[in-house]
Amino acid sequence: MTKDTESQPHKPTPEEEALLAVLDGADPFTEGGAPGAKRADLEALGLMAQAATPMIGFSRATRAAAKVALFNRLDLPMGQTSGVGSTPETVLPFLKPQSTPVRQSNLVPLALAAAVLLAVGLGAWSGFLMSELKQSRTLVAGLESELDERANQIEVGIGPNDFQQVLFENRRLRHQIGVATKPNTRVCALSAVAADQPMATGAVFLRPDEHVWVIATNNLAKCELGRRYRLWFLGEDGSVMGGELLEHVNGETEFEIASGELPDGASAVLVTLEFPDQFGEQPGGARVLYGERSVEIY
Amino acid sequence: MSRTSAKPEQTRHDIDLVKRIAQRDETALSELYDRFSGLLQALSRRILGDHEEAEDVVQDVYVQVWNQAGRYDASRASVSTWLSLIVRSRSIDRLRSRAVKDRTAKAAHEENPVTDASPTGEPNVLGDERRARLQAELQALPKEQREVLHLAFFEGMTQSEISESHGIPLGTVKTRTLLAMKKMRAALADEIHELL
Numbered sequence: 073m074t075k076d077t078e079s080q081p082h083k084p085t086p087e088e089e090a091l092l093a094v095l096d097g098a099d100p101f102t103e104g105g106a107p108g109a110k111r112a113d114l115e116a117l118g119l120m121a122q123a124a125t126p127m128i129g130f131s132r133a134t135r136a137a138a139k140v141a142l143f144n145r146l147d148l149p150m151g152q153t154s155g156v157g158s159t160p161e162t163v164l165p166f167l168k169p170q171s172t173p174v175r176q177s178n179l180v181p182l183a184l185a186a187a188v189l190l191a192v193g194l195g196a197w198s199g200f201l202m203s204e205l206k207q208s209r210t211l212v213a214g215l216e217s218e219l220d221e222r223a224n225q226i227e228v229g230i231g232p233n234d235f236q237q238v239l240f241e242n243r244r245l246r247h248q249i250g251v252a253t254k255p256n257t258r259v260c261a262l263s264a265v266a267a268d269q270p271m272a273t274g275a276v277f278l279r280p281d282e283h284v285w286v287i288a289t290n291n292l293a294k295c296e297l298g299r300r301y302r303l304w305f306l307g308e309d310g311s312v313m314g315g316e317l318l319e320h321v322n323g324e325t326e327f328e329i330a331s332g333e334l335p336d337g338a339s340a341v342l343v344t345l346e347f348p349d350q351f352g353e354q355p356g357g358a359r360v361l362y363g364e365r366s367v368e369i370y
Numbered sequence: 371m372s373r374t375s376a377k378p379e380q381t382r383h384d385i386d387l388v389k390r391i392a393q394r395d396e397t398a399l400s401e402l403y404d405r406f407s408g409l410l411q412a413l414s415r416r417i418l419g420d421h422e423e424a425e426d427v428v429q430d431v432y433v434q435v436w437n438q439a440g441r442y443d444a445s446r447a448s449v450s451t452w453l454s455l456i457v458r459s460r461s462i463d464r465l466r467s468r469a470v471k472d473r474t475a476k477a478a479h480e481e482n483p484v485t486d487a488s489p490t491g492e493p494n495v496l497g498d499e500r501r502a503r504l505q506a507e508l509q510a511l512p513k514e515q516r517e518v519l520h521l522a523f524f525e526g527m528t529q530s531e532i533s534e535s536h537g538i539p540l541g542t543v544k545t546r547t548l549l550a551m552k553k554m555r556a557a558l559a560d561e562i563h564e565l566l
């Protein structure tokens with residue numbers, strides 16, 4: 073596995089260079105596309121593209137208008153198309169044909185008169201229905217327009233606000249807790265080693281098969297301005313195997329959780345409090361938490 | 371963790387739609403539009419940060435699909451990937467052609483994306499559950515890796531451009547990008563398999 077450290081950039085193999093090239097030339101419409109592009113790599117990129125969020129404000133009505141514009145541009149009829157931009161024909165109730173033949177007698181004029189009355193009645197009823205339908209369509213169009221407007225207002229109003237942040241945090245935490253609670257996860261308890269933070273504790277959940285770790289901390293002191301907590305993985309001989317800044321772990325709240333990339337062969341975990349301007353390849357700040365034994369849970 | 375599977379029948383149906391479009395069947399174009407336009411709009415707007423420009427891009431792509439559907443090769447990519455990558459490419463072209471590039475809005479999108487379904491509640495090509503999972507996977511990447519992937523994928527920057535603009539050694543950029551892509555590819559293994 074490639075180590076996840078900035079100081080040791082991995083020299084890409086030809087296959088990996090091809091993977092990187094897919095990013096630059098992933099356009100299936102251009103002749104040839106990216107050199108060496110593999111189907112699986114393209115599909116992965118396609119799926120990542122599809123992870124883009126759905127559009128608030130791009131409602132059915134807006135989409136219908138865009139579709140009409142497209143079909144007009146292509147000079148194609150909309151009548152036979154289906155979906156959001158089409159306007160299906162109104163289907164009127166089907167009248168069953170009369171099964172009993174009408175006798176030719178003096179009742180014929182009466183029957184004709186009745187038929188005329190029926191036709192007039194049906195015509196009036198159809199007119200009423202069409203009028204109602206027209207009103208309903210106007211109402212629906214108005215509501216859709218209002219919905220668009222409201223959605224746009226919400227979108228503008230929300231921006232990068234707390235609500236979205238909460239949703240996002242919720243998903244991040246669910247993902248991390250999901251990692252921590254999978255079968256065969258190992259856990260390494262972290263104990264306080266800093267004299268000024270004796271109540272600090274933590275646990276690192278390790279999934280070597282997925283090269284993922286999740287850390288949960290308790291009672292860490294709030295970072296002073298300009299300081300950040302950083303996690304380090306140490307080898308058996310104490311050498312540093314990698315380290316990552318702990319996003320979302322800054323002592324702002326009692327319980328905090330973060331995750332990252334697990335290097336191969338780590339045997340101990342250390343959390344330090346570092347000055348970002350002085351980040352080096354070795355722990356330089358105060359040592360806060362340490363753990364070296366892991367057990368398999370579940 | 372439950373996952374929503376793309377139905378292979380739907381994948382085949384998508385291919386059939388493109389074949390019918392190549393034969394000038396406008397109803398197939400209509401159906402393809404209904405199926406993917408929301409997704410493609412979202413993607414284009416994520417790159418461009420502009421609603422109207424995104425609409426223009428998507429319309430241009432559908433015009434291109436109508437005129438050149440015969441060039442689609444099902445052995446190279448699924449229809450959803452084909453369309454998504456064309457839209458990505460056209461959106462990045464447009465992004466590059468702008469005189470002034472305002473990336474602030476897109477950065478905000480990256481950090482705080484709108485995550486709920488459309489107000490119409492219409493089904494998305496990618497189920498909400500799966501999309502949420504993909505977004506979680508993206509968010510689970512270390513920040514440095516997520517950043518280079520964003521710059522490369524949604525802003526179309528080459529590895530060298532990222533290296534120069536952010537003052538990061540080219541080798542480090544490649545390492546981060548590779549790690550991110552490999553993780554995403556591993557996380558999407560099931561979905562990729564369904565599309566192959």
